[in-house]
Amino acid sequence: MLTELGLYRLLGENPERTWPVARAMVIPIARLIVPSWGYGHERMPETGAAVVASNHFSEVDPVVVGLHSMRTLYYMAKIELLSIPIVGEILRWTGAYAVRRGESDRDALRVARWSVQQGHVAGIFAEGTRQELGYPGPMHPGAAMLAIQEGVPLVPCGIDTFGWNLKNRRMCCIVWGEPIELDLPRTGKGYKEGAVVVEREITRLWRQAAQAVADGFPETLPGGLRRSRELDPRITYRYPELVPWPDEEWAAGPLGPVYPKR
Numbered sequence: 001m002l003t004e005l006g007l008y009r010l011l012g013e014n015p016e017r018t019w020p021v022a023r024a025m026v027i028p029i030a031r032l033i034v035p036s037w038g039y040g041h042e043r044m045p046e047t048g049a050a051v052v053a054s055n056h057f058s059e060v061d062p063v064v065v066g067l068h069s070m071r072t073l074y075y076m077a078k079i080e081l082l083s084i085p086i087v088g089e090i091l092r093w094t095g096a097y098a099v100r101r102g103e104s105d106r107d108a109l110r111v112a113r114w115s116v117q118q119g120h121v122a123g124i125f126a127e128g129t130r131q132e133l134g135y136p137g138p139m140h141p142g143a144a145m146l147a148i149q150e151g152v153p154l155v156p157c158g159i160d161t162f163g164w165n166l167k168n169r170r171m172c173c174i175v176w177g178e179p180i181e182l183d184l185p186r187t188g189k190g191y192k193e194g195a196v197v198v199e200r201e202i203t204r205l206w207r208q209a210a211q212a213v214a215d216g217f218p219e220t221l222p223g224g225l226r227r228s229r230e231l232d233p234r235i236t237y238r239y240p241e242l243v244p245w246p247d248e249e250w251a252a253g254p255l256g257p258v259y260p261k262r
Contacts (some may be wrong), residue, residue: 002136014244015072015245016072016242017240018095019094019095019238019239020072020233020236021233023038023067023230026067027067030063031230034060034064035142035169036067036173037173037174037227038068038173038175040177041068043155043176044071044125045153046068048119048152049121049152050121051124051147051150051154051196052073052154052155052156053139053143053144053151053154053198054156054157054174055136055158055206056127057130057159058130058161059130062081063160064161064172066094066123067230067234068176068180068228069231070231070235071238072236072238074096074112074120074250075123075124076098076112078099081096082098083098086253095115095120104166110246112124114246114251116150117150119242121155122146124146126140126198126202127140134162135203138199139202141188141191141194143195143216144182144195147182148182148185148191153179155179155180155207156177156205157174158177158207159207160206160209160212165202173209173213173217175221177205178199182194182197208221208222212227
């Protein structure tokens with residue numbers, strides 16, 4: 001609907017330009033609906049491609065991770081979320097694209113690989129779906145496989161949003177980890193070994209996030225990680241000179257890039 005009206009032109013036809021504008025608009029709303037603190041923001045690589053992998057508890061996780069990321073994230077999101085009128089369109093303007101859960105979605109994986117090859121940061125929920133028991137579940141090999149195949153660092157993060165809903169707008173927390181170089185074979189065995197490394201690190205970071213919530217969000221965590229609210233877009237890294245979207249036929253849909261070809 002909004003796309004057909006051409007409203008995306010008001011924000012720029014490039015997620016690297018659109019996301020800082022959207023971030024500034026979303027932060028005041030997020031602080032009312034899904035307030036959060038973060039630690040370790042400086043661990044995000046300032047330049048170059050990377051894969052961000054996190055655990056997943058709530059439908060607000062993309063917002064929490066995005067607002068605490070120093071880089072624009074090309075997020076793989078469930079197709080149901082991106083199908084929501086207006087909300088789904090805005091998410092797609094800022095770099096999100098659809099994946100069919102429970103299926104081998106080859107086109108979504110190709111978009112993820114393309115984003116990394118172009119120097120962007122790809123965002124993936126490593127478990128593949130939300131966890132309902134309050135702790136991270138088994139990690140799929142997709143995030144590790146992408147980092148291994150493309151030879152880029154994987155940046156883990158642990159988030160504690162379990163139990164959040166509109167009636168329980170609890171304080172949430174995210175802790176970023178150091179980038180991991182997964183120097184492993186490009187084989188099924190290598191991807192599984194990478195997933196084990198990712199699962200161990202994300203679980204450790206989630207425990208730190210949950211403990212920070214329990215401790216009332218201390219100013220610093222062990223290791224000197226300093227507390228911060230959602231990031232001011234003026235201090236984040238952005239690279240509008242990067243190619244914004246693939247224009248190959250395989251990236252056209254469903255719910256892929258929204259910007260028309262030039």
